[in-house]
Amino acid sequence: MTAAARGGARRIWVTRALPGAEATAARLIAMGLEPLVDPLLAVRDLSPPVDLTDVAVLAFTSVNGVAAFARLHGDRDRPVFAVGDRTARAALEAGFVDVVSADGDVQALAALIVSQAARLDGAVLHPCALEPAGDLISPLVAGGLSARRLAVYETLDRDPSPSTLAGLDGLEAVLLHSPRAARVLSGWLERLPAPGLRALCLSSAVARPLGTLVQAGRLGCVTSAPHPSETALLDLLTP
Known part of the structure; x- marks a missing residue:
């Protein structure tokens, strides 16, 4: 009881x-x-090199991804697509100005980004976990976009x-x-x-x-x- x-x-x-x-x-x-x-779970930041030369937008599927990327790189100018309102709020608090929330899951985020494909002049960069829980990249590529992951943190069992x-x-x-x-x-x-x-x-x-x-x-x-x-x-x- x-x-x-x-x-x-x-x-x-x-x-x-x-x-x-x-x-x-x-x-x-x-x-x-x-x-x-x-x-x-415990989160540990990674330190990959960051090349934003061809990147048009950033896509975040977690608050941890926002925080790790913000600590890693100072860019706040690119538009951000966030999986939900909590992640979008974290991006705004980190200093990003142009932030849109999919208010859903990874599939909803992918659909939102693909719907905006015509105005994206460049690649989608997805700062994420070393082992992401969901696949954001495949539906973006299937939708005709250039997209890639950047592992900015890893999650460890605790x-x-x-x-x-x-x-x-x-x-x-x-x-x-x-x-x-x-x-x-x-x-x-x-x-x-x-x-x-x-x-x-x-x-x-x-x-x-x-x-x-x-x-x-x-x-x-x-x-x-x-x-x-x-x-x-x-x-x-x-x-």
């Missing part, structure tokens, strides 16, 4: 990497919930703390923002089942690695947000 079921504090495990986890935690506190910040693992039955839910975090969690739940825990996922793609854990009794339930935004994800916590 979870703490919430017993009438205790509604504790929510935040698994996304820092510093994004802190922003999520602040939103949970504003909702009257108690966040447990213990990321399952072990949760022993106290988190020991207290799984006291958590109401775990928030998962990426398929990789879900894969890490799945590995731990194979060893330490948490049949009372709810897994709340940013999208169906994020939920997929959790597979048969519910049927196996190792996880309480898995729910995907109806829209791939953190607001939609956190709305799943509303009674």
